[in-house]
Amino acid sequence: MIALTYLAAFVATLPLLLILWHLSRRGLSSVNWDFFTRMPAPAGESGGGMANAIVGTGVLILIASGLGLPIGIGAGLYLAEQGGTRLANVVRFLSDVLNGLPSIVLGIFAWQVLVRPFGHFSALAGGMALAAMMIPLVTRATEEMIRLVPVSLREAALALGYSKWRTSLSVVLRTAMPGIVTGALVAVARVAGETAPLLFTALGNQFWSVSLGQPIAALPMQIYTYAISPYEDQHAQAWAGALVLLGLVLVISLAARYVTRSRFGLGAGD
Amino acid sequence: MEVPISTTTNHPTQARAAADAMMEQPSAVSAATPACIAAESLDAYFGASRVVRDVSFGVRSGEVTAIIGPSGCGKSTLLRCLNRMHETIPGARVEGEVRFEGRDIYASSVSAIGVRRHIGMVFQRPTPFPTMSIRDNVAAGLKILPRRERLSRRSTDDVVEHALRRAALWDEVKDRLDASAVALSGGQQQRLCIARALATSPTVLLLDEPTASLDPLSTQRVEELVYELRSDVTIIIVTHNMQQAARIADRTAFMLAGELVELAPTNVMFTAPRDPRSEAYITGRFG
Numbered sequence: 001m002i003a004l005t006y007l008a009a010f011v012a013t014l015p016l017l018l019i020l021w022h023l024s025r026r027g028l029s030s031v032n033w034d035f036f037t038r039m040p041a042p043a044g045e046s047g048g049g050m051a052n053a054i055v056g057t058g059v060l061i062l063i064a065s066g067l068g069l070p071i072g073i074g075a076g077l078y079l080a081e082q083g084g085t086r087l088a089n090v091v092r093f094l095s096d097v098l099n100g101l102p103s104i105v106l107g108i109f110a111w112q113v114l115v116r117p118f119g120h121f122s123a124l125a126g127g128m129a130l131a132a133m134m135i136p137l138v139t140r141a142t143e144e145m146i147r148l149v150p151v152s153l154r155e156a157a158l159a160l161g162y163s164k165w166r167t168s169l170s171v172v173l174r175t176a177m178p179g180i181v182t183g184a185l186v187a188v189a190r191v192a193g194e195t196a197p198l199l200f201t202a203l204g205n206q207f208w209s210v211s212l213g214q215p216i217a218a219l220p221m222q223i224y225t226y227a228i229s230p231y232e233d234q235h236a237q238a239w240a241g242a243l244v245l246l247g248l249v250l251v252i253s254l255a256a257r258y259v260t261r262s263r264f265g266l267g268a269g270d
Numbered sequence: 271m272e273v274p275i276s277t278t279t280n281h282p283t284q285a286r287a288a289a290d291a292m293m294e295q296p297s298a299v300s301a302a303t304p305a306c307i308a309a310e311s312l313d314a315y316f317g318a319s320r321v322v323r324d325v326s327f328g329v330r331s332g333e334v335t336a337i338i339g340p341s342g343c344g345k346s347t348l349l350r351c352l353n354r355m356h357e358t359i360p361g362a363r364v365e366g367e368v369r370f371e372g373r374d375i376y377a378s379s380v381s382a383i384g385v386r387r388h389i390g391m392v393f394q395r396p397t398p399f400p401t402m403s404i405r406d407n408v409a410a411g412l413k414i415l416p417r418r419e420r421l422s423r424r425s426t427d428d429v430v431e432h433a434l435r436r437a438a439l440w441d442e443v444k445d446r447l448d449a450s451a452v453a454l455s456g457g458q459q460q461r462l463c464i465a466r467a468l469a470t471s472p473t474v475l476l477l478d479e480p481t482a483s484l485d486p487l488s489t490q491r492v493e494e495l496v497y498e499l500r501s502d503v504t505i506i507i508v509t510h511n512m513q514q515a516a517r518i519a520d521r522t523a524f525m526l527a528g529e530l531v532e533l534a535p536t537n538v539m540f541t542a543p544r545d546p547r548s549e550a551y552i553t554g555r556f557g
Contacts, residue, residue: 152395153400156399158355158358159353159390159393160386160387160411160414160466160467160470161384161387163383163414171401175399175400175401
């Protein structure tokens with residue numbers, strides 16, 4: 001029985017190991033300084049890079065996190081503290097439904113309300129579509145992490161004369177923070193690789209742009225475009241892009257963990 | 271008529287008369303004696319169930335008062351009514367008055383936060399804040415003071431040291447004030463919580479079975495601490511351990527099914543309780 005669980009654990013990590021190995025084999029040769037600093041080369045020419053797509057993905061993640069994290073953490077705090085009320089149950093249910101919504105549906109909706117009325121695709125619309133995907137993930141992760149904080153800690157803070165909101169923020173939320181960060185990272189990693197919601201919103205861009213009001217390039221879209229192109233050079237670039245995307249998610253995870261690391265190395269959410 | 275806050279006599283009718291007088295004229299408790307904190311006709315509810323029933327009693331400054339009674343008799347709830355912690359539980363409410371330094375803490379003009387700053391509390395299980403260092407734990411109550419009352423870093427450190435000394439923990443932690451509070455042992459954590467409660471200089475300290483989760487040696491240290499603190503803090507301690515009450519309390523109250531059956535000097539309570547129910551409990555016939 002125990003041997004089977006070992007086997008299951010090994011099989012569970014197998015896909016990631018295979019992906020890493022495969023990506024490295026196919027993509028590593030194209031990952032060089034140019035890849036990070038140069039713009040895409042015209043079709044048929046070799047060389048060039050994905051500087052615009054890498055920065056574009058960064059911009060989109062920043063917009064999505066800037067909107068999605070505060071709203072998601074706030075909503076999770078609300079659900080954890082007011083959990084029993086009817087409104088909280090409705091919010092929790094809708095949040096789960098939103099979580100299960102196919103991302104392409106979200107993309108079409110975002111196009112309808114964020115792109116069409118303004119007459120043009122934009123980075124902002126893309127970031128907001130990604131934020132809508134992040135919110136339910138962050139909400140539920142926050143709620144569950146806050147529920148793990150013992151009631152006795154909350155009571156101890158209240159008994160010291162902490163107000164309710166201060167107890168929530170400086171004791172409860174702070175205690176739950178490592179777990180919330182982990183949940184937020186899962187959400188960031190998830191949206192960083194999303195393509196569908198961006199097709200109708202951020203659109204993609206062959207040129208350099210960091211303007212929020214203009215279409216913006218993103219790694220997943222660039223990978224998609226290159227992977228279905230007929231050119232061998234672009235295939236290599238797509239592999240490299242996939243590897244970089246994976247690396248980017250890894251770097252974000254490590255950086256966020258370092259920044260919010262528990263001073264005492266307690267339950268760092270793992 | 272002067273109603274004594276406790277009844278030292280052993281004569282049944284006399285005692286009953288005094289007790290009746292106390293019930294009928296609750297205000298006499300605070301009028302006749304310099305009670306630091308006093309409950310008057312206090313009822314506490316969880317939803318529809320009434321877990322504290324018409325309790326009136328007064329606690330004098332600078333004394334240790336123990337509340338004993340079987341599990342579920344409402345002693346912890348009564349304690350939590352004294353610093354308005356009871357109302358933090360959904361569906362819980364309080365009726366009646368608790369007079370602290372002459373004011374009803376349940377009056378609409380009084381804020382629960384202000385009450386809790388002056389009436390500290392320590393719980394059954396140690397509750398150090400796991401994200402804070404030892405120093406920050408002790409200073410936790412100081413950081414939330416209104417801006418004009420807030421202390422400089424230097425004087426905060428002094429207050430932290432003083433509080434840790436009073437809680438008899440300073441010598442054990444002075445070299446690692448910036449270490450995690452959860453690395454301390456259970457007994458040390460509980461003394462840290464006492465230091466945290468003392469740092470804001472409360473007038474009254476409420477202890478809710480503070481040694482229930484501690485080993486005998488740590489229990490002894492906390493008991494010694496309570497004994498030493500009595501001179502400058504009024505202490506009310508809930509305990510299910512009668513020996514503990516006998517060791518450290520000046521006066522002892524016995525509760526049963528939400529009622530305060532008897533409040534008497536500890537030696538009287540344990541040698542000659544006037545109520546047959548107190549006697550039955552103390553002699554071990556139930557509980």
